[in-house]
Amino acid sequence: MTFAHPVRAGLIATAAGLAAMVGFADMALAQATAAAPALVPNKGDTAWMLICAALVLMMSVPGLALFYGGLVRAKNMASILTQVFAIVSLAGVVWVLFGYSLAFTGGDGALTPYIGGLGKALLRGVDANSTVPTFSNGVVIPEFAYLVFQMTFAMITPALIVGAFAERIKFAAVFVFVLLWLVVVYFPIAHWVWFVPAPDDVAAAAKALAAAADGAAKTAAQAKLDEVTSGAGWLAASGALDFAGGTVVHINAGIAGLVGALIVGKRVGYGKDLMPPHALTMTMIGASLLWVGWFGFNAGSNLEANGTTALAFVNTMVATAGAALSWLLAEWAHKGKPSLLGICSGAVAGLVAVTPAAGFAGPIGALVLGLIVSPVCLFFVSTVKNTFRYDDALDVFGIHCVGGIIGALGTGILVNPALGGVGITDYANFAGNNAGTYDVATQMLAQGKAVLATLVWSGVGSAILFKIIDLVIGLRPSVDAEREGLDITDHGERAYNM
Amino acid sequence: MKIVMAIIKPFKLDEVRDALTSLGIHGLTVTEVRGYGRQKGHTEIYRGAEYAVSFLPKVKIEVAVPSDHVERVIGAIVGAAKTGQIGDGKIFVMSLEHAVRIRTGEADADAL
Numbered sequence: 001m002t003f004a005h006p007v008r009a010g011l012i013a014t015a016a017g018l019a020a021m022v023g024f025a026d027m028a029l030a031q032a033t034a035a036a037p038a039l040v041p042n043k044g045d046t047a048w049m050l051i052c053a054a055l056v057l058m059m060s061v062p063g064l065a066l067f068y069g070g071l072v073r074a075k076n077m078a079s080i081l082t083q084v085f086a087i088v089s090l091a092g093v094v095w096v097l098f099g100y101s102l103a104f105t106g107g108d109g110a111l112t113p114y115i116g117g118l119g120k121a122l123l124r125g126v127d128a129n130s131t132v133p134t135f136s137n138g139v140v141i142p143e144f145a146y147l148v149f150q151m152t153f154a155m156i157t158p159a160l161i162v163g164a165f166a167e168r169i170k171f172a173a174v175f176v177f178v179l180l181w182l183v184v185v186y187f188p189i190a191h192w193v194w195f196v197p198a199p200d201d202v203a204a205a206a207k208a209l210a211a212a213a214d215g216a217a218k219t220a221a222q223a224k225l226d227e228v229t230s231g232a233g234w235l236a237a238s239g240a241l242d243f244a245g246g247t248v249v250h251i252n253a254g255i256a257g258l259v260g261a262l263i264v265g266k267r268v269g270y271g272k273d274l275m276p277p278h279a280l281t282m283t284m285i286g287a288s289l290l291w292v293g294w295f296g297f298n299a300g301s302n303l304e305a306n307g308t309t310a311l312a313f314v315n316t317m318v319a320t321a322g323a324a325l326s327w328l329l330a331e332w333a334h335k336g337k338p339s340l341l342g343i344c345s346g347a348v349a350g351l352v353a354v355t356p357a358a359g360f361a362g363p364i365g366a367l368v369l370g371l372i373v374s375p376v377c378l379f380f381v382s383t384v385k386n387t388f389r390y391d392d393a394l395d396v397f398g399i400h401c402v403g404g405i406i407g408a409l410g411t412g413i414l415v416n417p418a419l420g421g422v423g424i425t426d427y428a429n430f431a432g433n434n435a436g437t438y439d440v441a442t443q444m445l446a447q448g449k450a451v452l453a454t455l456v457w458s459g460v461g462s463a464i465l466f467k468i469i470d471l472v473i474g475l476r477p478s479v480d481a482e483r484e485g486l487d488i489t490d491h492g493e494r495a496y497n498m
Numbered sequence: 499m500k501i502v503m504a505i506i507k508p509f510k511l512d513e514v515r516d517a518l519t520s521l522g523i524h525g526l527t528v529t530e531v532r533g534y535g536r537q538k539g540h541t542e543i544y545r546g547a548e549y550a551v552s553f554l555p556k557v558k559i560e561v562a563v564p565s566d567h568v569e570r571v572i573g574a575i576v577g578a579a580k581t582g583q584i585g586d587g588k589i590f591v592m593s594l595e596h597a598v599r600i601r602t603g604e605a606d607a608d609a610l
Contacts, residue, residue: 274549276542335543345545382546395545 055296067286075485077495163394164257246356254401322370323350362420537585
């Protein structure tokens, strides 16, 4: 049988995917094997993924840029907007030059669990016909759709960092830092967590192992499984669950931000001068754009359009609504007034927390996660920050890192089918071959390992990069320049001429 | 001639203008200012960080009038700007030595 007609081939591939989802894995695998050279992406999946990529871009510009912009003083508005826009553009260029290749190809031998190679540098070998596998066995999407979707993640992650040292860093320092940080920190961590070269083979090997009857067959099947998993990123292979980037994006950016805030130092006048947000209207618009864009981020991370995608979408809605309310109520109870900045901050905290859990938790689990995350983040951005006197200007650590950790650990608990989660699926926890089982201790260990690895690699790597940049080009503008505002001194323009 | 300068609550500006117009006063200078008196300030809270805002927005009006109008002008401003709450503002009266209308060169009382 040949697939001369692409639409029909697509339909058959979809049928294979659907069959896999409802549990006819045997049939799906048989078809996938037979049709292996002709797997054609489904048009709906392709359209969905391209829309999601555009939605995630909208999170960065204008979403994040306005969210941050409203929180700085008017004299630094153009500065923060330019930084976010420039980082997005820079990451996009680096991504096609070599970033995609470093993150999403197999590397050289022993290095392959840690970093990809340069096989797809300049997108060599990637064309309109190349495809990548999704989480459903036998379902593929165009590699271009996958590449551009993942590109938008590499764009927003470094843009998140700059909020921590906003209003007091040279533009040149930000630019060079982000370039180096992507290479040293982001591409490796994305590779650790998300690179699985052939998930269909992994699923098949796991199934063969489960079916193996006696000792010898079991050994052979285990060897086969080890072989097909050896090419994956080491955290993916360890069974850590991160649906849409709680570790790769939020913990990663959050700890880099904290390290940056500490090394760059406090803003001139911090603790003495008033530094209130200059436009909460913009912050509210930005937070709302983030919420909408986050559907692309979380639901899109399922890489196709199916029931799990809808689950991730619903979880993103529910956790965010819960977190927005719980921040508002906590602040109301504690400080006496329900605030706009509070409800917007809560929404972002909820989005961060549900990111790793989006396709794993059930909706009620996601709601609980949302309700819990905000009071903890509020405690960090007010009490902890004021106690230790670090100037995390826009609370990148307090919301993204802390919220990300709660989400990553919460995912390990909420994936439990007994709590409404989806359980361990065949592609998610192949290390221990425990698909269909769930053990809280094993899972929390894997989650904790992923959190710690990200904190250490990103924290130490970022600290080294900041120190090098401080020595070579300097991080801080002069005190006078900082007082005048970075809009004029760094960019020669004002955000507002009124 | 006198200058009557009043610091009032911003939302009272239109009422004060109407009151002065009904007295036949046809000229007024308005400036947005910040300051504090007995009202002191208020507290704003952003993500748990409290800011004491000690300078509040006010509107300063200045009107130049013949000396015999002063008491009626003061009465009109007080009548229009008063809410009875702290923060209603203050009125200051100063002597005015000389005045010129730029377009015509008219001086003093003719220039008002």
